[in-house]
Amino acid sequence: xxxxxxxxxxxxxxxxxxxxxxxxxxxxxxxxxxxxxxxxxxxxxxxxxxxxxxxxxxxxxxxxxxxxxxxxxxxxxxxxxxxxxxxxxxxxxxxxxxxxxxxxxxxxxxxxxxxxxxxxxxxxxxxxxxxxxxxxxxxxxxxxxxxxxxxxxxxxxxxxxxxxxxxxxxxxxxxxxxxxxxxxxxxxxxxxxxxxxxxxxxxxxxxxxxxxxxxxxxxxxxxxxxxxxxxxxxxxxxxxxxxxxxxx
Amino acid sequence: xxxxxxxxxxxxxxxxxxxxxxxxxxxxxxxxxxxxxxxxxxxxxxxxxxxxxxxxxxxxxxxxxxxxxxxxxxxxxxxxxxxxxxxxxxxxxxxxxxxxxxxxxxxxxxxxxxxxxxxxxxxxxxxxxxxxxxxxxxxxxxxxxxxxxxxxxxxxxxxxxxxxxxxxxxxxxxxxxxxxxxxxxxxxxxxxxxxxxxxxxxxxxxxxxxxxxxxxxxxxxxxxxxxxxxxxxxxxxxxxxxxxxxxx
Numbered sequence: 001x002x003x004x005x006x007x008x009x010x011x012x013x014x015x016x017x018x019x020x021x022x023x024x025x026x027x028x029x030x031x032x033x034x035x036x037x038x039x040x041x042x043x044x045x046x047x048x049x050x051x052x053x054x055x056x057x058x059x060x061x062x063x064x065x066x067x068x069x070x071x072x073x074x075x076x077x078x079x080x081x082x083x084x085x086x087x088x089x090x091x092x093x094x095x096x097x098x099x100x101x102x103x104x105x106x107x108x109x110x111x112x113x114x115x116x117x118x119x120x121x122x123x124x125x126x127x128x129x130x131x132x133x134x135x136x137x138x139x140x141x142x143x144x145x146x147x148x149x150x151x152x153x154x155x156x157x158x159x160x161x162x163x164x165x166x167x168x169x170x171x172x173x174x175x176x177x178x179x180x181x182x183x184x185x186x187x188x189x190x191x192x193x194x195x196x197x198x199x200x201x202x203x204x205x206x207x208x209x210x211x212x213x214x215x216x217x218x219x220x221x222x223x224x225x226x227x228x229x230x231x232x233x234x235x236x237x238x239x240x241x242x243x244x245x246x247x248x
Numbered sequence: 249x250x251x252x253x254x255x256x257x258x259x260x261x262x263x264x265x266x267x268x269x270x271x272x273x274x275x276x277x278x279x280x281x282x283x284x285x286x287x288x289x290x291x292x293x294x295x296x297x298x299x300x301x302x303x304x305x306x307x308x309x310x311x312x313x314x315x316x317x318x319x320x321x322x323x324x325x326x327x328x329x330x331x332x333x334x335x336x337x338x339x340x341x342x343x344x345x346x347x348x349x350x351x352x353x354x355x356x357x358x359x360x361x362x363x364x365x366x367x368x369x370x371x372x373x374x375x376x377x378x379x380x381x382x383x384x385x386x387x388x389x390x391x392x393x394x395x396x397x398x399x400x401x402x403x404x405x406x407x408x409x410x411x412x413x414x415x416x417x418x419x420x421x422x423x424x425x426x427x428x429x430x431x432x433x434x435x436x437x438x439x440x441x442x443x444x445x446x447x448x449x450x451x452x453x454x455x456x457x458x459x460x461x462x463x464x465x466x467x468x469x470x471x472x473x474x475x476x477x478x479x480x481x482x483x484x485x486x487x488x489x490x491x492x493x494x495x496x
Contacts, residue, residue: 122481122484125480126481129471131476159475226494227407228377228404229373229374229402229403232374233400235484236483239480239481239484240488243471
């Protein structure tokens with residue numbers, strides 16, 4: 001049984017302001033709930049689950065008996081879900097905790113104003129595939145704890161650390177680490193080899209990388225174009241750049 | 249001024265059945281409308297545009313005087329737009345016409361059950377970037393003329409031919425052309441070089457490539473994983489495979 005204040009609390013977490021205040025976020029559906037529940041750096045705050053899910057996840061339910069699970073009905077689920085097709089279970093989690101990030105001897109991603117929550121989630125999942133530990137987002141980028149983003153990360157949200165920073169300040173604070181900016185008019189990406197340390201910089205979906213960042217004169221790399229499309233989707237570009245540059 | 253039957257007609261084009269019957273689709277916003285209006289293989293059927301757009305696109309308007317443009321107001325636009333944020337102009341176009349496709353001496357894409365309209369549009373845009381002329385989709389794949397897909401193709405819809413076919417029949421009909429299936433447990437993608445002819449096969453978002461297709465024993469290629477994510481987004485995987493395999 002759901003009470004009104006619970007519904008209100010969950011709904012408030014669709015807003016970044018409340019997620020930040022509460023240091024919490026929402027995830028939904030059996031797959032991501034199971035993955036997050038097993039992550040050592042993500043604390044479960046509360047689960048709202050349908051009977052079916054509870055029966056199928058007895059062990060998980062038993063491990064969280066202390067008032068952390070509320071059984072709900074179909075119509076309750078619809079009231080609290082952010083999905084078009086609600087899926088059995090909604091979880092509230094504390095944002096994952098990570099150690100102090102380091103950027104030496106590894107590749108990290110810099111995102112300059114990625115706006116689409118789905119894109120930022122897909123980039124996070126791609127980063128996780130290639131073993132990238134850190135993503136640094138400019139402050140105007142979409143929030144990774146947006147419910148839509150959480151869903152599109154497919155659980156990578158517990159493994160990849162995301163930091164919101166002014167990118168000019170950030171790059172200036174790490175002068176020894178090369179920046180590879182994916183932009184037009186640069187060196188053919190496939191001619192850049194043997195990168196073992198660096199930041200790969202991806203620009204905004206429509207405006208690309210801001211001029212002030214390009215003026216810091218990073219290495220420009222270009223994904224060679226053989227057809228007519230004006231640009232690539234930001235997540236696809238990030239995937240192609242990472243797949244090549246992170247090869248050992 | 250919009251009349252009721254026009255609104256109804258446009259709304260009907262959100263359904264595949266009507267798009268097929270009418271051989272028509274909807275595109276929205278200045279950028280894609282301008283791009284499609286300039287494409288020689290796409291016939292404009294009708295434009296519904298706000299005054300602002302008409303003033304800024306005088307030449308285009310003048311070239312289409314013969315009853316093909318209706319000036320509309322803000323609230324009309326909202327009634328016919330499929331976008332969350334309607335954008336000045338809605339166009340109805342005939343589906344693009346293409347010549348008979350050939351698959352020799354080039355790389356084409358095969359999509360096995362891609363379900364997300366945004367994914368299929370992003371794959372089309374990526375294909376267009378790499379000069380791929382043809383995409384063959386299994387019959388249960390999402391329709392590329394879905395309004396959401398059209399928007400995410402960014403105009404590539406006029407340049408890349410999409411064919412819906414039973415993929416087993418299709419592959420059997422082209423026995424001389426190698427199939428590269430992106431799947432787990434295959435050869436490292438980056439060790440496959442010098443592909444100048446072939447089909448790159450991409451699987452469904454959650455189920456991957458169907459067993460019956462894998463049983464046709466294509467060359468399996470795997471994007472090397474260095475982290476923890478369970479899978480890559482289908483459009484990202486297609487981009488990485490295309491970027492590498494289509495290198496000359």
